[in-house]
Amino acid sequence: MKLPSLSQPERYRGLYIFDFGEWTAVGYTAEEIAILLDSEVYKGGKVYKIHRASPDGRLEIRGISGVRFNTECGLFFYRDAGDDARRDFEELNAIADDTPPPSRAFVQLADRGSQVDRGRYVTALIYPAEFDDDVCRWLIECGFVGGDTVEGGVSHVSNYYGEQKTLLDRRQLWSSSVPSRSADEVLATVRLAVQR
Numbered sequence: 705m706k707l708p709s710l711s712q713p714e715r716y717r718g719l720y721i722f723d724f725g726e727w728t729a730v731g732y733t734a735e736e737i738a739i740l741l742d743s744e745v746y747k748g749g750k751v752y753k754i755h756r757a758s759p760d761g762r763l764e765i766r767g768i769s770g771v772r773f774n775t776e777c778g779l780f781f782y783r784d785a786g787d788d789a790r791r792d793f794e795e796l797n798a799i800a801d802d803t804p805p806p807s808r809a810f811v812q813l814a815d816r817g818s819q820v821d822r823g824r825y826v827t828a829l830i831y832p833a834e835f836d837d838d839v840c841r842w843l844i845e846c847g848f849v850g851g852d853t854v855e856g857g858v859s860h861v862s863n864y865y866g867e868q869k870t871l872l873d874r875r876q877l878w879s880s881s882v883p884s885r886s887a888d889e890v891l892a893t894v895r896l897a898v899q900r
Contacts (some may be wrong), residue, residue, distance in 0.1 A: 705721075705723050705728050706728060707721065707728060707730060707763065708728075708730060708897035708898050709761060710730065710757075710761060710898065711756040712757065713759065713760075713761050713762075714757045714758075714759060715757075715900070716730060716731055716754050716757050716763070717754055717755070717756060717757045718753070718754065718806075718881065718882075719731050719732060719733065719752065719753075719754055719880075719882065719900070720732040720733070720734065720736075720737050720751055720752065720753055720768075720800070721751070721753075721754065721765060722737060722740055722746075722749050722750070722751060723749055723750040723751075723752070724746060724749050724799050724894065725748075725749070725846060726890060727895065727897070728897070729894060729895075729897055729898070729899055730754075730765065730810070730896055730897065730898055730899060731899035731900035732834060732836050732890075732899055733881070733882050733884040734773065734807065734835065734897075735877060735884035736762075736883075736885060736890045737751055737773055738773040738774065738832075739887045739890045739891070740784075740891075741770045741773055741774070741893070742774075743891065746825060746894070749768070749770075750763065750767065750880070751768045751769075751770060751773075752765040752766065752767055752768065752880075753765060753766050753768050753834075758829075760882040772796075772810050772832075772833045772834045773832065773833075773834055775832070775833040775858055776830050776831065776832060776833060776858070776860060776861045777830070777831060777833035777835075777836045777856070777857060777858050777861060778828055778829060778831070778856060778857070778858075778860055778861040778864065779828075779829045779839070779840075779843070779850030779854065779855075779856040780827075780828050780829075780851075780854065780855045780856065780860055780864060781826065781827040781828075781829075781850035781853075781854055782822070782823025782824075782825070782826050782851050782852060782853040782854070782855070783823065783824075783825045783826070783827075783851060783852050784822060784823065784825070784852060785810040785825070786815070786823055786824075786825050787851075788825075788827030788875075789826065789827055790813065790825075790872075791812060792813075792814040792827040792850035792851060793811060793827045793873060795850065796827060796829060796848065796850065797810050797811065797875055797877075799846045799848055800877045802846075802878070803842070803845075803846055804878060804879055804893065805815050805831070805839060805842055805877050805879055805882070806835055806838035806839060806841075806842050806879060806881060807831050807832055807834075807835035807838065807839065807879050808831070808832070808876070808877065808878055808879055808898070809829060809830060809831035809835075809839065809857070809876075809877045809879075810829075810830055810831075810874060810875065810876050811827065811828065811829050811830075811874065811875050811876060811877060812827070812828045812830075812873070812874040813825070813827050813828075813871075813872045813873040814826050814828065814869040815869060815870040815872055816867060816868075816869050817869065817870070822852075823851075823852065823853050824870075826864070827850060827851070828864055828866075830861055833858055835889075841881065
């Protein structure tokens with residue numbers, strides 16, 4: 705894979721490379737990669753995330769499975785007391801207002817009912833699976849410590865969706881990262897080696 709030379713390579717940390725086979729393009733967001741993978745023409749492309757970028761142009765990249773772009777992951781903070789769960793929900797929202805998460809996400813507060821043994825109330829934070837490491841780092845850096853019990857992962861999202869529960873509150877969280885372009889823009893510029 706031959707990569708183009710980048711002006712200010714450090715700006716590309718956290719963005720993606722898409723290997724189309726015959727050519728490669730650098731500088732996509734996760735949402736833009738999902739657009740490419742959803743298209744019939746480019747669904748077989750290879751994806752790499754830029755983890756580090758040196759001023760001399762060297763990039764540290766990691767291959768990413770395309771499946772992760774269409775999968776949700778989550779963290780679930782369980783509480784026995786509704787007031788404690790409400791505080792978790794409000795603290796997560798306050799953190800997001802102060803320091804936006806690394807990707808779009810949503811947070812929900814739900815009552816799982818009295819039939820559960822423990823953790824009747826849950827604050828659910830659900831986001832694209834590709835951002836799992838980034839979201840966990842964000843929570844650690846922001847000092848969030850919620851829940852009497854905490855679970856996380858892709859399978860827990862499926863379990864949560866299938867559970868009987870009463871939704872008490874919810875909020876969409878938005879990222880402050882690089883804004884994504886529309887599907888039309890992404891597909892019209894695939895031949896540009898440097899996307900940003």
